[in-house]
Amino acid sequence: MSTATFTPNAAATLPAAASADVARSVAARPLAAVTGAELQAPLIQGGHVRYANLDYGASAPALTIVSAYLNEILPFYASVHRGAGYASQISTSVYENSRNIVRDFVGGRPDDSVIFTRNTTDSLNLLAGCLPVEDGRHAGEVLYLDIEHHANLLPWQGVPHRSIVASNTLAETIANVRDALSQGGVSLLAVTGASNVTGEILPIRELADLAHEFGARILVDAAQLAPHRRINIADSGIDYLAFSGHKLYAPFGAGVLVGRPDWLDAGTPHLAGGGAVREARLDSVNWATGPARHEGGSPNVLGAATLARATQVLAGLDQDDWHAHESGIRAHLVEGLRKIDGVTVHQIFSDTDPDKDTIGVVNFSIEGYDAGLVAAYLAAEHGIGLRDGRFCAHPLLKRLGLPSGSLRASFGVGSRLEDAQRLLAGIEELKRTGLGWDYVVDAGRWVPANDHRSYPEWAPNTPGTAGAAPCSTD
Structure with a gap:
């Protein structure tokens, strides 16, 4: 078991020249096995796809x-x-x-x-x-x-x-x-x-x-x-x-x-x-x-x-691998988001060093699109789960000029680079062709209209049928 410790704001321990390549290689696969890693999500247009969980910041899956x-x-x-x-x-x-x-x-x-x-x-x-x-x-x-x-x-x-x-x-x-x-x-x-x-x-x-x-x-x-x-x-x-x-x-x-x-x-x-x-x-x-x-x-x-x-x-995780895995996914996602027209990546401080002073959380917004609508689209049409809203940090979102909320992708040891790539592909498709389905507001949340997807019979409510979500503005 490794006894090395990470201290907040500590510099990455990887050699500078090799950091990007090593991080991408490590990020390609999960660092640790989690339950639900191969969960199949139903798509609104038909079929299933592996669920890309980019909502670790809310609740992370259990380690196997x-x-x-x-x-x-x-x-x-x-x-x-x-x-x-x-x-x-x-x-x-x-x-x-x-x-x-x-x-x-x-x-x-x-x-x-x-x-x-x-x-x-x-x-x-x-x-x-x-x-x-x-x-x-x-x-x-x-x-x-x-x-x-x-x-x-x-x-x-x-x-x-x-x-x-x-x-x-x-x-x-x-x-x-x-x-x-x-x-x-x-x-x-x-x-x-x-x-x-x-x-x-x-x-x-x-x-x-x-x-x-x-x-x-x-x-x-x-x-x-x-x-x-x-x-x-x-x-x-x-x-x-x-x-x-x-x-x-x-x-x-x-x-x-x-x-x-x-x-x-x-x-x-x-x-x-x-x-x-x-x-x-x-x-x-x-x-x-x-x-x-x-x-x-x-x-x-x-x-x-x-x-x-x-x-x-x-x-027990190797500390260098842990840092490289997370930074590799984050760097790829941030770089890709910044290349998409109309997408803004948000941060609090202009002097934050993204290579060492950030964790696996990326906040962004898409010009002309409500954050909740984008989240519903990504879930229904691409099998991607991420968070939208104000993240129980209302003063901060107001300060960032996002009073109605934004989008947050978050990941961890069970994530893989493919999750970030799928998110980028989904946003690029949205910008290129628009929504592929009709969406309506139900109980304060965007949901697909005429949602015909099947869900486990033990689930008490399918999306859009529950009462107003208490975190709809969080």
Whole structure:
């Protein structure tokens, strides 16, 4: 197993002259096997084609190794912590050891708490209830940028906070963060590790040093960064880190918050219930400390276990191959998009280096076409899945001049260069011949008119028949 680690903003380790050729070669095939890799998608014009999944940024497919592991441990699934039975003892051991595996994966400090949650959003809401309080008032403000996902934006609006509008360059934005911190009164700097909209990576080590210089701590939303780069909490100076299993090739909706225990042990328990207490009385309670304080109720044992197993798989990847695979697909896609008339590739900062400061996320728009219509066309006529909308980052999309949304292609270890090539071919066909089918708006979403495709009988609704999608504007 490779022990090398990627640090955000670290330069690629491939020799410069060979990087492009090596990256293209590695990108031609999946780096790791995922479930659903050969899924056949029905086309509106008839026939089927291999589904090109370019929506990893929303939920990534499960690694086949993780799926096999789930089947291995499922017979032992039982309630944890207070069961004397054989299965309960095994499940407890698996669940608690998952904390150690996850802590090792992110280079955590020995005393860092590892709390399992539902997802990154849940983790950040948990931390919002643990901010330091003095004399009944919050001891400081939370500082964040306008480029954040709503998960790292909305929880802080209920506590003292201050926001910064990012500048056109990353250098100017970092300077603005320094100015804001120097004014004092900030207890926590909350930043994304990598933008879920554009894939741009922030310089976490530099931001952590700034936060600490002015007496604040730093929280990193790593929902997008963790599936694409190795992170080392101790080396990077990160105080709190949150990420999600469903973006890290694990099923069952588990998330995690890793970080310094003092705030967490003193904070408001995230979910009042069994297991979170030392002693409960009819009208009062003594709360536990440690992860148990915030894990009230029966935990998601299988979610935590599969999340931990996924981190082991990623930790075992060759770091050079991992970077080359992703950068090869991204470079090919960006280069191809920029050659198509009317297509614009979007990024936040003009000084971002696409070779080392981005993950497998590409954001773009097509002049004259609604993003939702393009997404529906690509799905129905080409079997390509990608995301459209505002990506739960409304302030950022407005700032980018995309108030009605854009398109996002995202990929990972199970992707192949062919996926990007098919997307480019689909867009080129759209520009050349237009839509090949009629589309209508149903429940706020573009769908093919008179959709006659068949779907699995166990699927409760076929596209276009469900109620308004809650993420239709996300």
